Amino acid sequence: MSKQKLVSFFFERNYMVSPGVIQIIPEDFDYESFVEANDNLERSESTIVLDEEMFKQLLPFDVKEDKVSVSQDFVTNLEVVHSYLDKPKKREVKDFVLYMKARYKQMKKILVQRGDLISAISISKANGKQAKEPAAIIGIVQSIGQTKNGHYMLELEDPTGISKVLVSINKEELIEMMDQIVLDEVIGVSGMTGDNIIFANQIYFPDLPVKEYKKISDDVAVAFISDLHVGSKLFAKEEFEKFIEWINGNYGTDEQREVAMKVKYLIISGDLIDGVGIYPGQQKELTIDDIYGQYDQLAEYLSLIRKDVKMAICGGNHDALRLAEPQPPLSKDFARAIYTLPNATVVSNPAIVKIHGVFDILMYHGYSYDYYINNNAHLRNVGGYNNSLAVMEFMLRKRHVAPTHISSLTIPDIDEDPLVLQHIPDFFVSGHIHYDFKTTNYKNVQLIGACCFQMKTPFQEKLGHENVVYGKTLVVNLKTRKNTVVDFRTN
Ligand SMILES: [Fe+2]
Numbered sequence: 200m201s202k203q204k205l206v207s208f209f210f211e212r213n214y215m216v217s218p219g220v221i222q223i224i225p226e227d228f229d230y231e232s233f234v235e236a237n238d239n240l241e242r243s244e245s246t247i248v249l250d251e252e253m254f255k256q257l258l259p260f261d262v263k264e265d266k267v268s269v270s271q272d273f274v275t276n277l278e279v280v281h282s283y284l285d286k287p288k289k290r291e292v293k294d295f296v297l298y299m300k301a302r303y304k305q306m307k308k309i310l311v312q313r314g315d316l317i318s319a320i321s322i323s324k325a326n327g328k329q330a331k332e333p334a335a336i337i338g339i340v341q342s343i344g345q346t347k348n349g350h351y352m353l354e355l356e357d358p359t360g361i362s363k364v365l366v367s368i369n370k371e372e373l374i375e376m377m378d379q380i381v382l383d384e385v386i387g388v389s390g391m392t393g394d395n396i397i398f399a400n401q402i403y404f405p406d407l408p409v410k411e412y413k414k415i416s417d418d419v420a421v422a423f424i425s426d427l428h429v430g431s432k433l434f435a436k437e438e439f440e441k442f443i444e445w446i447n448g449n450y451g452t453d454e455q456r457e458v459a460m461k462v463k464y465l466i467i468s469g470d471l472i473d474g475v476g477i478y479p480g481q482q483k484e485l486t487i488d489d490i491y492g493q494y495d496q497l498a499e500y501l502s503l504i505r506k507d508v509k510m511a512i513c514g515g516n517h518d519a520l521r522l523a524e525p526q527p528p529l530s531k532d533f534a535r536a537i538y539t540l541p542n543a544t545v546v547s548n549p550a551i552v553k554i555h556g557v558f559d560i561l562m563y564h565g566y567s568y569d570y571y572i573n574n575n576a577h578l579r580n581v582g583g584y585n586n587s588l589a590v591m592e593f594m595l596r597k598r599h600v601a602p603t604h605i606s607s608l609t610i611p612d613i614d615e616d617p618l619v620l621q622h623i624p625d626f627f628v629s630g631h632i633h634y635d636f637k638t639t640n641y642k643n644v645q646l647i648g649a650c651c652f653q654m655k656t657p658f659q660e661k662l663g664h665e666n667v668v669y670g671k672t673l674v675v676n677l678k679t680r681k682n683t684v685v686d687f688r689t690n
């Protein structure tokens with residue numbers, strides 16, 4: 200018998216063993232006598248967290264508290280690089296104009312780094328040019344249309360004016376790009392001038408340069424999970440409890456437990472709770488029907504995770520936050536229990552955190568993805584909901600997480616568009632989709648569609664989401680960059 204068997208003994212009786220208990224068990228602990236003495240312990244109907252005090256009461260003898268000291272020759276560190284703080288302010292209609300101007304300015308800065316656009320001129324200047332002169336412009340996409348002959352006609356706007364852009368049907372490469380352009384994004388065009396029109400030769404998305412693919416010498420790892428939906432009847436409680444046992448080194452194969460003990464960072468990317476009043480009839484699907492209770496339960500779970508794991512947590516569309524993005528960090532009122540966790544860092548959605556002093560992680564829950572998957576032909580053709588990584592790559596190429604106005608509610612910040620991706624991360628993680636976890640690299644940025652811990656809901660069933668998968672974590676070792684998946688599903 201071992202610590203692991205002791206954990207299973209309690210697990211079978213619906214008790215979650217806190218890490219503190221594991222630490223106070225002495226080397227010479229007599230497991231057999233303990234089990235014999237407590238064999239009549241009944242299974243609890245609801246999960247009970249077994250803390251040190253409760254454990255001591257079950258013991259027939261006193262335990263010496265010799266705390267286990269974990270030796271490590273590195274320092275773990277999770278810093279916030281960027282987290283949005285709401286500036287409460289009455290917004291006016293003219294703020295939208297200023298907001299788009301701010302976006303234009305930020306995106307222009309990124310686009311002119313594409314060599315060919317360094318000589319881009321204002322649209323009013325381009326409109327003033329003689330016909331058949333070369334010109335490059337940068338503008339916000341106002342409309343995308345097609346002529347009877349199959350040519351495409353775009354309208355681009357900058358602070359000085361509007362120009363039409365004709366994309367000839369004969370320019371195959373450009374035609375292929377047409378279903379990847381979305382309204383309100385900022386792109387660059389170079390070509391020849393006509394009468395208030397540019398005949399496009401090239402079209403440019405802001406995109407990313409290739410990033411350095413980082414590795415470090417410390418043998419540490421980061422785990423990714425998302426969409427816990429605590430409070431929902433369909434919250435995958437059993438799997439999540441196994442996840443906690445695993446991360447504490449008490450569940451899984453030897454290999455999986457070895458992976459677990461290297462995890463020093465845990466990233467949770469939104470929809471932490473199921474929320475209340477998110478969709479009609481949701482009340483019937485809740486086990487905890489108030490927001491405080493849902494966050495309290497979540498905090499209780501997260502408090503069981505060993506304290507040397509540093510967590511970054513952001514909200515999603517089910518959390519008790521405004522829907523408009525960026526969503527500020529969780530409410531200090533509703534989610535106050537989360538703020539008491541010493542190893543948790545609560546950030547906005549989106550946000551960037553730096554782990555181990557080296558890797559920047561862009562966290563974005565992914566609420567806008569529904570809009571693009573449902574409305575963009577290119578994304579539908581490459582797999583729709585089954586290919587969330589394509590959506591994430593799409594956003595990186597646009598350097599914006601929700602460029603089209605109606606893809607997400609927007610609060611018009613007049614100084615800066617906070618949804619522009621100015622900073623290029625090492626990891627980009629999203630949740631929201633509830634399909635199987637996925638990962639790939641795009642220009643050395645590791646994209647991760649994190650797995651949820653909620654079983655398929657009737658609402659997802661109604662929408663035809665066949666491929667909901669839950670109860671897995673993806674672990675990335677930062678020394679080797681090896682990915683490991685641990686699956687906690689019961690069957
Ligand atoms: Fe979700």
Ligand SMILES: [Fe+2]
Pocket residue numbers: 470515516517564566630631632
């Ligand atoms: Fe969501």
